[in-house]
Amino acid sequence: MALQVTGMPSVVESIAAHDSGTTPFSVEFFPPRDEAAEARLWRTVRDFEQLRPAFVSITYGAGGSTRDRTVRITGEIAEHTTLTPVAHLTAVDHSIDELRAMVGSYADKGIRNILALRGDPPGNPLGEWCAHPEGVHYAEELVHLVRELGDFHLGVASFPEGHHRSPDLDHDTRYLVRKLRAGAEYSITQVFFDVDDYLRLRDRIAAADPEQGAKPIIPEILPITSLRSVRRMVELSGSALPPLLEERLAAAAGSGPQEDRAAVREIGIEFATGMAERLIAEGVPALHFITLNFSRATREVLQNLGLVAAPAAG
Numbered sequence: 289m290a291l292q293v294t295g296m297p298s299v300v301e302s303i304a305a306h307d308s309g310t311t312p313f314s315v316e317f318f319p320p321r322d323e324a325a326e327a328r329l330w331r332t333v334r335d336f337e338q339l340r341p342a343f344v345s346i347t348y349g350a351g352g353s354t355r356d357r358t359v360r361i362t363g364e365i366a367e368h369t370t371l372t373p374v375a376h377l378t379a380v381d382h383s384i385d386e387l388r389a390m391v392g393s394y395a396d397k398g399i400r401n402i403l404a405l406r407g408d409p410p411g412n413p414l415g416e417w418c419a420h421p422e423g424v425h426y427a428e429e430l431v432h433l434v435r436e437l438g439d440f441h442l443g444v445a446s447f448p449e450g451h452h453r454s455p456d457l458d459h460d461t462r463y464l465v466r467k468l469r470a471g472a473e474y475s476i477t478q479v480f481f482d483v484d485d486y487l488r489l490r491d492r493i494a495a496a497d498p499e500q501g502a503k504p505i506i507p508e509i510l511p512i513t514s515l516r517s518v519r520r521m522v523e524l525s526g527s528a529l530p531p532l533l534e535e536r537l538a539a540a541a542g543s544g545p546q547e548d549r550a551a552v553r554e555i556g557i558e559f560a561t562g563m564a565e566r567l568i569a570e571g572v573p574a575l576h577f578i579t580l581n582f583s584r585a586t587r588e589v590l591q592n593l594g595l596v597a598a599p600a601a602g
């Protein structure tokens with residue numbers, strides 16, 4: 289019997305319901321590692337709740353306890369806040385039966401929105417991908433599986449620079465379009481730093497299949513607050529920091545044992561604001577921010593864009 293999940297808007301509905309005239313935004317959290325980190329996440333969740341994002345997404349870890357935390361926290365956000373949560377789900381180390389059970393536990397918590405991902409090999413995201421012997425090989429199969437299970441609303445990942453495993457952009461576009469045709473209603477991009485990469489991705493999908501090209505491609509933005517962590521992030525995702533941006537950040541970070549975080553942060557926020565302004569001018573459906581479970585940097589970018597009010601002085 290198909291799982292019935294009602295009561296929560298889909299991502300596309302939530303974006304469409306946003307006040308006309310401004311661009312909606314959404315934010316991404318990751319499952320906290322311990323109690324202190326969880327308390328901080330909840331403060332961040334409450335901060336964002338006041339800013340009324342279109343949705344919030346919660347990433348899915350490489351294994352065990354972090355996965356349980358993703359499910360628990362996504363459920364708690366659905367139950368105890370006014371936010372619309374999107375659960376990330378990956379195929380890594382899961383049999384099809386386990387994936388079905390995981391989707392069932394989301395349904396039990398009233399969660400309708402799932403971001404269907406293949407995931408990366410645990411330990412070394414750039415290492416060789418091995419499917420679970422009774423699992424799925426690609427995100428497209430996960431989209432089919434979840435749709436067969438019930439009334440879920442699915443998103444998928446897209447890659448402005450192409451996925452690092454795609455031999456070329458034609459291949460990348462072909463399989464992205466297949467995931468969308470399988471029933472994904474939108475995609476969220478990997479973090480990127482060159483708006484032209486996003487625009488070229490949008491053109492590629494529209495040229496390959498105008499119907500799929502009409503689905504929202506939500507750009508993911510990282511307000512950089514640390515050079516060390518952004519370098520690690522791009523390395524693990526197989527993407528790149530533009531050399532000019534990296535030079536500016538490195539100059540701001542300085543050559544001391546500790547980077548000058550305030551100076552890096554200033555450039556990161558200015559850069560994210562500039563990117564978002566251009567993306568808004570290009571008519572993006574929404575902006576999705578990586579928050580790293582903090583609210584301040586994203587809030588500053590949103591204030592710069594006039595998408596949320598600045599806190600009253602005093």
Ligand SMILES: Cc1cc2nc3c(=O)[nH]c(=O)nc-3n(C[C@H](O)[C@H](O)[C@H](O)COP(=O)(O)OP(=O)(O)OC[C@H]3O[C@@H](n4cnc5c(N)ncnc54)[C@H](O)[C@@H]3O)c2cc1C
Pocket residue numbers: 346347348349350376377378404405406407408425426427428445446451452453454455459460463464467476477478479508
């Ligand atoms: C917005 C976003 C959120 C993310 N959240 C998480 C998270 O929470 N947890 C996590 O572990 N990872 C996450 N990731 C990372 C993601 O899991 C990896 O980038 C992974 O390597 C690719 O996942 P995918 O769903 O795009 O895979 P797929 O769509 O399966 O694509 C993987 C590669 O296979 C190719 N391909 C697809 N189908 C076929 C086919 N039939 N034949 C041949 N080649 C094919 C594609 O072109 C691509 O090169 C996220 C990525 C993004 C962009």
